[in-house]
Amino acid sequence: MSELGPLTGEPLALDLVNTRTAGGDLLTTPAELRAWLRLQADRLPLPEVLTEADVVAVRRVREHLARALDRARRGDEPLAADLGALNRAQRAAPAVTELSWNGQAVTAARRRVAGSAGERLAAWLAEAAAELLADPAVTRVRECEADDCVMVFLPAHPRRRWCSAARCGNRVRVARHYQRHKPPA
Template identity: 70%
Template sequence: MSDFVPLTGELLALDLVNTRPSGADLLATPADLRAWLNLQADRFPQARQFAAVELTGADLAAVQQVRERTARVLEHARHRTRPPVGDLEALNRAQRAAPAINELAWNGDVVTAVRSRTGPPGARLAAWLAEAAAELIADSAVVNVRQCEADDCVMLFLPAHPRRRWCSAARCGNRVRVARHYQRNKPT
């Protein structure tokens, strides 16, 4: 992974799309994908399923394809325009490639149900991510997704507060405020 640390804490689909900030690719290698999954482990319980699995280039390619398709569909959905049919179909195919089931088990006291997917690791991971994308894209809140207002940032976020302007107050917000302060106070 580059020196640029991915933002996490948005909806999973947004975190995935945000792994391509301003021309960089934070998921360029299987090791990058593993590092990103580790960052998501507390929020994305299925990420733990891949802790002991060696991720391959094919697994990475499946995730990258979901990311690119999600980004394109999301851009259309947030502007209420028709997304490319091929992108919608690709996200649906990714979900179907690793069907989800609720596995029932007895834990000694009660029956539990744990959602799981079948198939190879890359297909399972791509399916989980495509499902997260589908949930966001089909949600009416998708029109509230914003792009960071910093001039050099392309990160997306779903604001909890209507006045939020930056992907991260500590990252872009601080940079913008420092630049404004400098412009107001620079020697003439």
């Protein structure tokens, strides 16, 4: 992972896309995937064992999502190949709503019981991608305005310009301040 770690806190699908940074890819090994999944522990199950094939499956979903998102956020039709790949990823590990009794009431929990660990993980992520792409808010997804940043975000406030005020926003403000106050050459 990068020295600052991955950007998290956006919708899960955007957090996945944001594992591609200007400095490289944050998901190249099972250990890196496990570290990212720990950051997403409240939203995704953490498989006991992760393999290179699992990393490939997650990265494949991420690439199809990134291309579809790039088009959908501009109001353009995503490529059928990208949507089809996301649909296939979900079908590889279908979700079921498992009912149980907790002693007081019936509870329902979504589970994926079929497929390898990587297929189940890719299916969860493809489902998050489907939810984001079908949400009308997808057209509000923005790219960070910092020159060297490739992160995307869904702004809660219409004036938000950076992926993170603490990361890019601060760097941009410091650079502007330096430009205004630098000594003459």
